[in-house]
Amino acid sequence: MIRPGWALDWRGAVIPVGFLVVAQAVSLLGFLTSDNLAAPIDIALGWWEAVADGTLVMRTHETLTSALAGLAFGGSIGLILGVVFGLFRVVDRLMTLTVEAVRPIPSAAVIPLFMMIFGLGYAMELSIVAFSVCWTILILTRAAVAGIDPPLLEVSRALGFGFAARVWKIVLPAALPRIFVAFRLAAAIALIVAVTVEVAANPQGLGYSMMFAQQSLRPDLTFAFLVWIGLLGWALNAALLWAQRRLFGRAAMVEAAP
Amino acid sequence: MIARRCLWILASLAVTAALVGLWQHAADARLVSPAFLPSPARAWIALIDGLQQGDLAFKLMSTVERMIYGWLLASLLGIVIGSIIGISRTARAYLVPTLEMIRPLPASAIIPVAISFFGLSEGMIIAVIGFGALWPMLLSTVHGFQAVEQRLYEVGRLLGLSAWEVIRKIALPSAMPDILAGMRIGLTVALILSVVGEMMASADGLGQWVLFAARAFRAADLYAGVVLLGVIGFLSATILGAVERYLLRWRVTP
Secondary structure, eight states, rough: OOOGGGGGGGGGHHHHHHHHHHHHHHHHHOOOOOOOOHHEEEEEEHHHHHHTTTHHHHHHHHHHHHHHHHHHHHHHHHHHHHHHHHHHHHHHHHHHHHHHHTTOGGGHHHHHHHHHHSSSHHHHHHHHHHHHHHHHHHHHHHHEEEEEEHHHHHHHHHOOOOOOHHIIIIIIIHHHHHHHHHHHHHHHHHHHHHHHHHHHHHHHHHHHHHHHHHTTHHHHHHHHHHHHHHHHHHHEEEHHHHHHHHHHEEEOOOEEEE | OHHHHHHHHHHHHHHHHHHHHHHHHHTTTTSSOOOTOOOOHHHHHHHHHHTTSSSSSHHHHHHHHHHHHHHHHHHHHHHHHHHHHOOHHHHOOOOHHHHHHHHHGGGGGGGGHHHHHHHHSSHHHHHHHHHHHHHHHHHHHHHHTTSSSOOOOOHHTTTTOOOHHIIIIIIHHHHHHHHHHHHHHHHHHHHHHHHHHHHHHHHSHHHHHHHHHHHTTTTHHHHHHHHHHHHHHHHHHHHHHHHHHTTTTSSSOO
């Protein structure tokens, strides 16, 4: 974990900047003749080329659409199940074995399955993302809901709330900080899975662009997309982390004890 | 107490059995096309047939082997590099920001680059697994070392321990919970990347098996492969969890 002060520490910049300078120098001196590598400036130019002809925006849009739609879809399922499992211990215990049997299936294993059902395209990609994120959300939401102070639930009972009002007015607000943390972690998973599906099978999005650039022997473009995907992942996490601090402050700092 | 727990497990088992029964009925009644959803009985037969006559057992072993090799490689590198970075405050200041920047990069995004270097080969898959599983291990080791009580280092200095002894006797045991947590995440990553790598490079393994089954619309074989991958995921997590509990038995559980 980076402590806040570290971000401003100049020593952190030495390695990346030094690496870029050395890589550029090596290629300028003519030592870089590989077909697999590209000089930093060429990578930057490749990135600009992708921006200029519109592919970067289009591919980014495709990847983010699948990742976020899958997150919304799988997240909703995980959230509903998590609230039910968290509120009703009986249901939770009865479903334990089923959940534990399905959850360990690696997300990559369902790529061919959903490909067979939906063909290629958005539907298949977002279903795989949904399958992958719903377990994280389910488990963290269940823990968040089960961890609500019992007096809060007693209050809702004393006020004569129905089930819907209890969930909407007491359970969700009380568990919201930890649910937000769950969604932040799941957003990172969603992006990873979306890119994986694109690299492995689906001819759209940033993952496919990388594969295409690699097959066209364009290392500059391949690395440009690689760096872009990295930046996207970093920015997504940073934005959600910022929102989390802003919205919930210390209330969400319970990640260590899910 | 134990009797009640057994009862709950039995009830949970009954629910699972009922759901499988429901699946069987749905498949029998053709509610879903059998091309997509074979009955559990058919999937089971495909699984047994594949293991006994086909080469499913061989594919299973290939995947497990690949996952373990890549994971061990990543664990070794992660713990060694993580220890070196984690033990020194200066190294941390220089390197941790860079590591944190690379961490959110999806490991599968490295596949195209790995293909351009290694081709569609076994080496490519192992490199991708090693790279992808490295980060959780590396960062949790650094984090574990960083969280070591400063006074323990002072004790080490007073006792005149060498740097290696400090790592082995003080820092590593104290960072163990973090390292093991990283290794658990790394194992999950290793399994996913093995499957993806096998699909890409068409290397013998369950990833290739499920992909071929899907392409040929052999749904029963596909489900058999998916079930086996789930079993690998479940068993590897369970075994590692047991090892973790054993290694950390000295810790006072809250």
